[in-house]
Amino acid sequence: MPRRSQRTRSVLTFFAEDAATHTLLYANADLAKASQNREIVAFADHWREVSAADPKLLIFDSKVTTQAQLAELDARGIGxxxxxxxxxxxxxxxxxxxxxxxxxxxxxxxxxxxxxxxxxxxxxxxxxxxxxxxxxxxxxxxxxxxxxxxxxxxxxTPTKHVIEAYARRMAIEQRLAEAIRSFGLDALSGAVPLNIDLDVVLSVLAHTVCAALRRRLPGYATATPDTLQRRFLSTGGTIENRDNEIIARLDRRAYSPVLRQADLPTVEVPWWGGRRLRYEYE
Structure with a gap:
């Protein structure tokens, strides 16, 4: 992803965003120009694998498909x-x-x-x-x-809704800008494509976690990941292991009142042998 007046190495990457939550939910950095026009069908296959159903409606750039693939989507009942x-x-x-x-x-x-x-x-x-x-x-x-x-x-579908639905596709550029600013998405990690693909996947996971957190923080529904990192995720504290419960006790900060009002539930973590994670605040 070259910046203005710079010529740098780049990787062809496909991203998918949920239209309702504006959350990045899929990425593939292992693309070649020869195979990019099959990527929208590959995403539909992935969605069917994880949800047991085809997506209802896909809105996408014309570069990731061909007319033959459009016919395939239509035959599968995918809008x-x-x-x-x-x-x-x-x-x-x-x-x-x-x-x-x-x-x-x-x-x-x-x-x-x-x-x-x-x-x-x-x-x-x-x-x-x-x-x-x-x-x-x-x-x-x-x-x-x-x-x-x-x-x-x-x-x-009403004409107005078709136009507005496609216009929302442009919001994915804002999500990519957030990922660049917050996670350094435009910084290639090495010459090995597997490393870059892993970075992209981790960026999508981090973006999803931040999206889940900001929905629980009052007044931060539209906060960007770098803001969450600066005000909340970088908070220090201590971790206590009490039998079947792990307690994360966070230090007092200017934004601690927001965390106290947040809906952060006690959760059971399967890979901790069923132990629960709970937050406490100074």
Missing amino acids: FITLRARTPKLTEHLHSLPAKDWTPLTVTRAGGKTRRVRVIEDPAATLSAYPGTLRQLAITGLGHDEPTILITNQPD
């Missing part, structure tokens, strides 16, 4: 929303349409802000290698010079 490439012929056609054919629409952006856009729909768009038809939405007013073109196999 999808993705971009369609703007070919010169398609762009010319959209520019030739009269203004009355475009429908004005107000969509909600991140943070509750709204944006006025114009949309034109084709409920039966065709692709060269896709066996059926797809719903196509061309949208202007999203900050690009040319229309943004979405394709989906969700014919009954």
Whole structure:
């Protein structure tokens, strides 16, 4: 992940984020350009393996799939929303349409802000290698010079919801920025790909743990991992072993009142032989 005005080694990595909680839940740093267009199907297979069901809806970048894989997702009953490439012929056609054919629409952006856009729909768009038809939405007013073109196999979802759902995909960039700032995700650990893949997986696990913690801290629902690290996770203390219970007694700090109000339950840890972990505060 090169920074501005720098040329550095990089690794092609796939990330998946839960749309409801904005938590990174999957990553794969063992990608090659020749196999990246199969990654969305690989993620669907992984989801089915861990949850015993296919995902209901996937929203993804068009680089991680092909038209043949879109057909495979549709055959499995998996909903999808993705971009369609703007070919010169398609762009010319959209520019030739009269203004009355475009429908004005107000969509909600991140943070509750709204944006006025114009949309034109084709409920039966065709692709060269896709066996059926797809719903196509061309949208202007999203900050690009040319229309943004979405394709989906969700014919009954309201247009507003399709656009807003795809817009939420961009929030994953904020999660990656948090991982870079908090866990040094953009710092390659070595020349061995296995080391880098492990770093990426550990970053996803750390991000998930921080997301679980901030939901339990009053007033910190949107706090970033580096803030949690600075105010809470770096707190010192002592650990006591009392028979079947481990007590983590945390030192007093400025943010101790927040921890006292937090919903931090006593948990039983299976790999500790069933011992329980409990927190106490000075």
